[in-house]
Amino acid sequence: MTVRSILNTKGHQIMSVEPDAKLAAAVKLLGEKKIGAVLVMNQSRLEGILSERDIVRVLGERGASVLEEPVSQVMTRKVVTCKETDTVAELMEMMTSGKFRHLPVLDNGKVVGLISIGDIVKRRVQEYENEQEALRDYIKTA
Template sequence: METKVDRILINKNLQEIVQVNPDTSVIEALAVMEKYGVGAVLVMDGKKLAGIFSERDYARKGIIKGRKAKSTPMTEVMTANVFTVDSEMGIKDCMELMNDKGIRHLPVVDEGVVVGVLSIRDIVNALIKEQRQHINFLENYISGSIAG
């Protein structure tokens, strides 16, 4: 049976969703990312997902464009059209979406409420774990049928 997003979120043991607001400066957002050891933060307008800001956004929309990190707000550099998934989605579909869209982070939204964020690392680790379980099952099945 395929692993669902909700299982990954449970295993991540989320204490909080790392976020900033649309008026947060680039330098402040980068400090938040460094503090939590993440490569992206959600940009939240109250409880509404306004966008996502990643290290890649900083490089491509900030530095390269000559924007100042101390004075540039999230609204100028964030990705506004965010691809999201819900907690019932399977991890293979998440991987396909990430691959097709060239993204590394997926906010998880249930009934309009952000409940977590998945990184490409989370998905890859879950897929590896799932494959190990399949291999163990097959090895046990083969061992059992040969011994029996």
């Protein structure tokens, strides 16, 4: 199973904010869309990623006044990305070793999607359910 197969199921929708957007606006977007991370993009160029963890960390360090600062002051700048041809096993390894839950998907340097750990779990569960059904059908016909 590849990243492309997950994106084909979930879609290629990307939630993003500009680097100069206020952190409060990004928090509002995360809450409204019920997502855990947003890409920080200038035009179509990926500049960073902002996750719930980034927000909690900076709120703990600097307090609520940080909500008025630009996202660029809080985001993770060194973004680990993946390709559509990467496998789910490779993604799980990247996420586990890097201790993050979201990976932007790039195709020739262009952002084409965002994969979360939740997307991977849903796809794996679906895979196991399909296998179980196939086994049940096989047993019935045997």
